[in-house]
Amino acid sequence: MHMGSLNMRFAILMTNTDESAFAHRHPKDGEKFTALIQMARPEWRFDVYAVKDGVFPENIGFYDGAMITGSPASTRSGAPWVAQLLDVIRQMHAMRLPLFGACFGHQAIALALGGEVDNLPGGWVHGRTENQLVARPEWASDLPEVVSIYGSHVEYVRTLPKGAQPLMSRADHTTGFMIGDHIATSQHHPEMTHAFICALTEELRQQMGPEVYARAQESLAQEVDQPALAEAIARFFEAASANRGRPADPSP
Template structure:
């Protein structure tokens, strides 16, 4: 299977340079379980987009500290690409910014979380059970202050957690999203919390630090993503 990873992370800080790029994080999550898959990373935040969408069997839109509402040409271009991918019926997965971008591109809405930042490990409930999901509850790492506030037409909520009613959604069997970060390792989220400690409210950082021993079920959720991409779809 040929997967295109649309890399949206705009963080070019010294902290970011010390850690693997998002494309590498996604490869590390999925490639060990599917060594035969081919992953191609496009740094869309730098204006680098695939020239031929038909070359790929599936798509991943990554997370980013950018907002989907930012006035940046690459975001508008990404939203247009998302609409084309969705229309093709090929599997499209999005995480955090990617989840929000897919929602916005397809007619949903994204706004500020009224409860403020979600940071650290969060317990996620599966509100629906598409064929590629088995667990009813699991843990994921979160890092967001914006979230989907209105679903696109035809979408169904499949995940939620405290302060985030739309923690993930599906459209038929070809779109699947999560507001959180299955690609983040424990070491990375722990380092990120400390990196943000001087910028975010003290109570947010305290809660995030306290949540980290709960870890995240990345292995379980990577299985969900793989099953989503491999799910047999009608021609």
């Protein structure tokens, strides 16, 4: 582990399977997550692995932590790369290596550690989402009570893994959870910029149908809490790294 937070280096496990013309016109997820965290910690370094193509870090323990991106793929697809990713998540959990997952990442972490993923009962959620902060760890001290994040999903974590504590919730489900001090997740997309979600909304207009589209358009008139989220995630990694050297709490 690097000493101090100046030289921290992270793996971005890129799961986004979208190779459409739209995807090629916009920054890839590795760039988006790098830009997000560098808003708060410009000196941190990131290596991107296209895990969706079967490209994984040789030794995940080399890194100070990892982030798992979103994807139109399903965590329940049974694809070989998904199975391998679930194994890596279990390995990181056993090592208490700091891990943050967004959207697909949030669902994959839940699934890998014994939770359940299902189709969202109310159908597609897309646009600006408001999430009630239901826990306030030290690293989230500057987040507002209601956290606004762009989202786009049709699946959700129905059952949290054992030992998980809800972090955020929306409507009738958990939209972010923590396990110990080394795992944190968000169902939604802190890395998405306003320009990108607007473009994505147009791209998916036919698929999502007129009602979801109209709701999404209306929601995009207001800002999200991106700088506060960047700072919170950076502090999460710093706190998780600092705690790694300490013995784990004994199980009750």
